[in-house]
Structure formats: structure tokens, C-alpha cells
Amino acid sequence: xxxxxxxxxxxxxxxxxxxxxxxxxxxxxxxxxxxxxxxxxxxxxxxxxxxxxxxxxxxxxxxxxxxxxxxxxxxxxxxxxxxxxxxxxxxxxxxxxxxxxxxxxxxxxxxxxxxxxxxxxxxxxxxxxxxxxxxxxxxxxxxxxxxxxxxxxxxxxxxxxxxxxxxxxxxxxxxxxxxxxxxxxxxxxxxxxxxxxxxxxxxxxxxxxxxxxxxxxxxxxxxxxxxx
Amino acid sequence: xxxxxxxxxxxxxxxxxxxxxxxxxxxxxxxxxxxxxxxxxxxxxxxxxxxxxxxxxxxxxxxxxxxxxxxxxxxxxxxxxxxxxxxxxxxxxxxxxxxxxxxxxxxxxxxxx
Numbered sequence: 001x002x003x004x005x006x007x008x009x010x011x012x013x014x015x016x017x018x019x020x021x022x023x024x025x026x027x028x029x030x031x032x033x034x035x036x037x038x039x040x041x042x043x044x045x046x047x048x049x050x051x052x053x054x055x056x057x058x059x060x061x062x063x064x065x066x067x068x069x070x071x072x073x074x075x076x077x078x079x080x081x082x083x084x085x086x087x088x089x090x091x092x093x094x095x096x097x098x099x100x101x102x103x104x105x106x107x108x109x110x111x112x113x114x115x116x117x118x119x120x121x122x123x124x125x126x127x128x129x130x131x132x133x134x135x136x137x138x139x140x141x142x143x144x145x146x147x148x149x150x151x152x153x154x155x156x157x158x159x160x161x162x163x164x165x166x167x168x169x170x171x172x173x174x175x176x177x178x179x180x181x182x183x184x185x186x187x188x189x190x191x192x193x194x195x196x197x198x199x200x201x202x203x204x205x206x207x208x209x210x211x212x213x214x215x216x217x218x219x220x221x222x223x224x225x226x227x228x
Numbered sequence: 229x230x231x232x233x234x235x236x237x238x239x240x241x242x243x244x245x246x247x248x249x250x251x252x253x254x255x256x257x258x259x260x261x262x263x264x265x266x267x268x269x270x271x272x273x274x275x276x277x278x279x280x281x282x283x284x285x286x287x288x289x290x291x292x293x294x295x296x297x298x299x300x301x302x303x304x305x306x307x308x309x310x311x312x313x314x315x316x317x318x319x320x321x322x323x324x325x326x327x328x329x330x331x332x333x334x335x336x337x338x339x340x341x
Contacts, residue, residue: 111264
């Protein structure tokens with residue numbers, strides 16, 4: 001540009017007025033609150049339903065394995081009626097804080113999968129997860145009891161409920177049966193001894209050639225029938 | 229991006245990766261992120277012989293990552309106070325060092341014969 005024009009442009013440059021308080025010191029204007037979309041409400045309802053309806057909830061880390069492997073695993077679990085669910089942590093965490101599963105909160109960090117089922121089929125689930133060499137089972141909740149991975153493995157090794165009930169009943173009746181036997185032992189012993197004695201007496205009487213009437217069995221032990 | 233660096237380098241120099249943590253503790257997030265990055269399909273496909281094992285415990289122990297390289301070197305990272313980025317960067321630099329050492333050895337051995 002020509003020198004004079006340059007000088008003129010420099011002199012007539014626009015300098016905006018500075019505000020009294022710099023905008024960095026003021027609080028930022030509040031953003032309008034976004035209202036909940038239908039999808040978020042649906043997700044919340046689904047989370048609530050899942051935690052309501054299912055007895056067994058297990059959490060495992062969402063390892064990024066190939067989709068065929070994941071689909072195969074899902075299929076195997078579905079055969080035992082175990083559903084595989086994934087929810088965004090952002091909605092799951094507030095729900096858990098409000099409900100009684102507060103102690104499961106530290107598990108929900110990063111990518112997770114929820115394995116939920118109506119019946120606690122732990123043995124099959126552990127077997128399916130063992131087929132994946134990375135076994136990311138972190139923990140979970142069965143019937144309102146929070147279990148760690150070791151707890152799940154122990155649970156799967158327990159015998160069935162009927163067996164355990166039978167064992168318990170057997171153990172309890174054993175004690176009462178022992179007491180009963182102890183109490184009954186003395187009279188039984190006495191009765192056995194008396195029976196033995198009566199039998200001996202009868203044998204003694206039948207061996208002797210006594211013409212007289214045989215003594216009644218409850219006579220005194222040392223009374224002899226008189227021989228005429 | 230450190231995860232991408234690890235994916236680019238591959239796990240060829242690595243023999244075994246063992247990740248151990250206790251999920252009910254509060255300091256496991258970085259270890260879990262590290263596990264997520266290392267156990268991706270593409271990363272594992274670079275070396276199918278490398279085994280990635282996960283040890284989930286409940287005894288309050290600190291999270292740690294134990295890496296065994298093919299030439300016998302060992303890298304132990306205690307993830308309680310490390311971020312995932314730091315762990316991945318350290319892992320990537322060790323892999324680079326090991327593979328450089330490995331490739332530096334073999335031409336020397338051939339030339340020496």
C-alpha cells in the first residue's frame with residue numbers, strides 16, 4: 001500500500017471499548033437445561049425392570065473380542081436363559097446409588113456387560129465364561145447378596161438346594177435321635193435282661209421232671225417246687 | 229493415542245501379559261483401561277502366541293500388570309497411582325526397546341558367523 005494510505009489506516013484502526021469487568025471474571029451465562037428425551041426415560045425404565053425381575057446379576061468387563069466370538073458367547077448363554085445387557089454407565093450409576101446396590105458402584109468403571117437371569121444358573125455361566133481365555137467376571141449379586149468372583153465359583157460348587165435341605169434335616173434329627181436313644185437305653189436294657197431271665201426260667205422248668213404245676217413266671221427266683 | 233501406538237507396534241516381542249486387580253477397589257480404573265486397550269482383537273492378532281490373562285481377586289491387593297517379554301525381560305507396572313496413558317506409553321516404549329534389541333542382535337549374529 002502507499003505510505004500515506006498505510007499511515008491513515010493505522011491511525012483510523014478501530015479499538016473496541018474494554019468492558020468494565022473482563023468477561024473471564026463473570027460467571028458464564030447458564031445453559032438452558034436439556035429436557036430428558038424419550039430414549040433416556042426408556043433406558044432408565046429398562047434398568048429398573050432388569051434389577052427388579054432378575055435374581056442373578058453378574059458383571060463382567062466388556063472385553064473387545066471379535067463380534068463372532070461375542071455372538072457365540074451370547075448364544076450359549078441364551079440357551080441357559082441368561083440375557084446379556086449393556087447400559088450406559090451415566091444412567092446406571094445414579095440408579096445404583098439410589099437403590100440398595102450401592103456397593104456394586106466401584107465395579108461400574110469403563111466398559112461393562114451385565115449378565116442377568118431369573119434363575120441363578122451359576123455353574124453354566126462360569127463354564128461358558130471359562131471357554132473365553134480372558135475371564136473378565138468381576139462380581140455380581142445373587143438374591144440380594146453381593147458376591148465376588150470367588151463367591152460365584154464357590155456358589156457354583158454348592159450342591160443343589162434339596163440336597164442341602166436333606167443334609168440339614170438329617171443333621172438336626174441326628175441329635176434328637178441320639179438323645180432319644182440315650183434315654184431309652186436303660187429301660188430297653190432292663191427289659192432285655194428280664195426277657196432273658198424269663199427264658200432261662202422256662203428252660204429250667206421244662207428241663208426238670210416236675211409233676212406239679214410249673215411256678216408262675218413272676219414268682220421269687222429261688223423258690224423251688226416241692227417234690228413229693 | 230498411546231493405545232493406537234501399541235496397536236501399531238504389535239505384541240510380537242511379548243510372551244505373556246498378566247493383569248491382576250481387585251474390582252471392588254477404587255484405584256483400578258487405569259488398569260482396566262489398560263486391559264481394554266491391550267485385549268483388543270487387532271492388538272492380540274499381531275501375536276497369537278502371546279497370552280493375555282486376567283486375574284480377578286477380592287483381597288484388597290494393588291492392581292498390577294506383569295509383562296514377560298520373549299527374551300526374558302520383565303516389566304511390572306503397579307497401576308494404583310498411574311494413569312492408563314502412562315502405562316500404555318511405558319508399555320509401548322518397552323516393546324520398542326525389546327524389538328530393537330531383538331532385531332539389533334540377529335544381524336550381528338549372522339554377520340559374526
